[in-house]
Amino acid sequence: MSKSANTLKERKQMNSNTVLLLITIALFVVLYAAGCVAYGSKGFTNLQTFLNILRSNAGLICVACGMTCVMLTGGIDISVGSLVAMDCMLLAYGMSNWHLSAPVMCLLVLAIGLVFGLVQGFCVGYLEIQPFIVSMAGMFFARGMTAVISTDQLSITADVNQTFYDWSSFRIYLPFGGVPNRKGVVIMPYFGSGVVIALVVLVVIFLMLRYTKFGRSLYAVGGSAQSAAMMGLNVKKTQLKAYVLCSVLTSIGGICYCMNTMSASVSQATGLEMQAIASSVIGGTLLTGGVGNVIGTLFGVLINGTISAIVQTNGKLASSWPNILTAALLCFFIVLQSIFALLKERKK
Amino acid sequence: MSLKKITSHKMFLPVFCMILVLCANMIYDASQGSDFYEFFKVGITNGYLSGRLVNILNRGSETAILAVGMTLVVSASAGTDISVGSVMALCASVCCVILAGPAAPQATELAAPLIVGVLGGIAIGALCGAFNGALVAYLNIQPMVATLILWTxxxxxxxxxxNNLIVYVRNDTFGILGGFIGMFPTPILVAAIVIAAVALLLKLSAMGLYVQSVGINKKASRIAGLNSKRIIFLCYLLCGVCAAIAGVVASSRITSADSNNIGLNYELDAILAVALGGNSLGGGRFNLAGSIIGAYTIQAITTTMYNMKIxxxxxxxxxxxxxxxxxxxxxPPVKAWFKKLSARNASASAKGVANA
Incomplete structure (x- = not known):
């Protein structure tokens, strides 16, 4: 009797978390279907449209995975957008002015991400400063450093760096789903190297969160830092590692982002932190920490991408609509989360 | 011992930073070959008050106004309102669109009385503040996440x-808010009025006490009979209104609404002002005067940087x-470390005395 009551309770507890994820997946399907119905004549139903959403959001997937890891510990990192801008600027400037090779620049960018994460993680974990204040300072620091590197609009062309250009124009064609273009030539749907990197990151982080000690300790710290410490986990070190992971993943995302845009400017990737946070929250990651999954985050990114794809396909809507809609969605899901939390508290 | 008394005074940090910036200016001026008191010179150019000091007071008005609201928010909810810069831009846009009327985006005549536009902007600011406040106070969402929504x-x-354009209202009546009354810069007056109004509100009513009490312990304040949620809500509302006033002044300065640039990075300035003012970002006791000195210190830093051609x-x-x-x-960990260090020093010197 008591056993069945227990399993029932467990199932219920699982439900409140999976409900959020299910809402997210349903929302994505509804949004995409709405786009297909409204703009089917403009080619929204093509498989390529979906792959394009993935292609243009490859960087965001990496960044959002990092953000999810930080948010699992109950923290937040709003410096990611500026860090991506700094990475792009460094890549473009390094290749065009220092004439360094693409792998060296990528390693440099990753190293900077590592140092950035170490400093932020130290401030949050060991100095116990609020994550928001730390990462806000990090945000302005990175944006300012972007301007220190260069205030020009730089672009990476084949002349600047052949290797990086080849990486970015690398395409994998799918064997099905081709659509004839205006000249009647059938073009197979394709995706680029950025998507491959993003999906590899996604799978690695998914496995890490599920099966490694570090992944599980992220959940434990976010669930309750005090109990985690009592279990013998090093809470400070886990937080530090989470921020390092986030910044490194952001740097990988920055490289993907740069491959997609092939340009750099000071105002690049503004609002990316918002999209990353929104993606994680929409995907069911709790802002209080301890609950979440990168699969949900992927759907969060896809929802974001679908919104901007719909706005772009429409062509008449103002460019600020994606920002407003993302914020509205974020608001909706945050309110939903807090209502769930209130209900849970009342049950107790 | 007296040194410790000075350093532990609540106004020590803001005043110390201010003096530091002033000294940096004097040394820089002297090194550039001009008088070391160049910074403090106040003159009259083209019939207007001029000089670097006046400039800092003038340009620092928006930050000071924001700092007033931000101080209360930080004190009551232990979180910051990072949407103030964006709210400034929104309120400036609304104000300018109302004033420009059908002639937007290039208006020279006011389509509505100035007061209607200004009040319209402030109403929108209040709405934004109420939205933030409702999320934080009644739905228990972390302040910075809640304000992140309006931030974008x-x-x-x-x-x-x-409509994605810069709306110009090239009109002297509108320009007066960010310009001059006689030879005196209006923004300084606006900031002074806002500061005085809030200070009076805090002094004459028990609001200041309530805010601090909620910030120190929300639960205990509720048990003591305070409506904690409403007080937090009011703080955010006030912060939104302050952001709106700052936005209107900023747009009046350039007689246009440039949504992309008005209030950009001001949230950092406002939070920095509060931190420089000696307030703990963890909430609780606050020091309004410190925040305001902090705000002008930041403007002084900015102006100094311009001066040094950065x-x-x-x-x-x-x-x-x-x-x-x-x-x-x-x-806290750094403070504890300092304490340990000074305790060790004290015990070492005590030992030295004993040995002697």
Whole structure:
């Protein structure tokens, strides 16, 4: 009797978390279907449209995975957008002015991400400063450093760096789903190297969160830092590692982002932190920490991408609509989360 | 011992930073071959008050107004309102669109009385503040996450209101808010009025006491009979109104609404002002005068940087470092470390005395 009551309770507890994820997946399907119905004549139903959403959001997937890891510990990192801008600027400037090779620049960018994460993680974990204040300072620091590197609009062309250009124009064609273009030539749907990197990151982080000690300790710290410490986990070190992971993943995302845009400017990737946070929250990651999954985050990114794809396909809507809609969605899901939390508290 | 008394005074940090910036200016001026008191010179150019000091007071008005609201928010909810910069842009846009009327985006005549536009902007600011306040106070969402929503949405909505254009209201009546009354810069007056009004509100009513009590312990305040939620809500509302006033002044300065640039990075300035003012970002006791001195100190830093010909885009780097250093000094582990260090020193000197 008591056993069945227990399993029932467990199932219920699982439900409140999976409900959020299910809402997210349903929302994505509804949004995409709405786009297909409204703009089917403009080619929204093509498989390529979906792959394009993935292609243009490859960087965001990496960044959002990092953000999810930080948010699992109950923290937040709003410096990611500026860090991506700094990475792009460094890549473009390094290749065009220092004439360094693409792998060296990528390693440099990753190293900077590592140092950035170490400093932020130290401030949050060991100095116990609020994550928001730390990462806000990090945000302005990175944006300012972007301007220190260069205030020009730089672009990476084949002349600047052949290797990086080849990486970015690398395409994998799918064997099905081709659509004839205006000249009647059938073009197979394709995706680029950025998507491959993003999906590899996604799978690695998914496995890490599920099966490694570090992944599980992220959940434990976010669930309750005090109990985690009592279990013998090093809470400070886990937080530090989470921020390092986030910044490194952001740097990988920055490289993907740069491959997609092939340009750099000071105002690049503004609002990316918002999209990353929104993606994680929409995907069911709790802002209080301890609950979440990168699969949900992927759907969060896809929802974001679908919104901007719909706005772009429409062509008449103002460019600020994606920002407003993302914020509205974020608001909706945050309110939903807090209502769930209130209900849970009342049950107790 | 007296040194310790001075350093532990609540006004020590803001005043110390202010003096530091002034000294830096004097040394820089002297090294550039001009008089060391160049900074303090106040003159009259073209019939207007001029000089670097006047300039700082003038340009620092928006930050000071924001700092007033931000201080209350930080004190009551132990979190910051990062939407103030965007709310400034939105309110400026609304105000300018109302004033420009059908002649937007290039208006020279006011379509509505000035007061209608200004009140319209302030109403929108109050609405934004109420939205933030409702999320934080009644839905228990972390303050910075709640304000993150308007941080993106407000600026985007501002662009939408302006139809992605810069709305110009080239009119002297509108320009007066960010310009001059006689030879005196109006923004200084506006800031003074806002500061005085809020200070009076805090002094004459028990509001100041309530805010601190909620900030120190929300639950205990509720048990003591305070409506904690309503007080937090009111703080955010006031912060939104302050952001709106700052936005209207900023747009009046350039007699236009530029949603992309008005209030950009002001949230950092406002938070920095509060931190420089000696307030703990963890909430609780606050020091309004400190925040305001902090706000003008930041403007002094910015002006000094312009003076030294450092690019505007680079200034956030310095400000970010200053924020982290100030907050790190206030962090509990660092404080504990300092205490340990001074205790060790004290015991060492005591031992020295005993040995002697």
């Amino acid at each position: 949405a407000a600026r985007a909505t501002g662009l939408l209101v302006c 690019s505007t885009a680079v200034t956030p780097v310095f400000k970010a470092i200053v924020v982290i250093v100030i907050v790190a000094i206030q962090a």
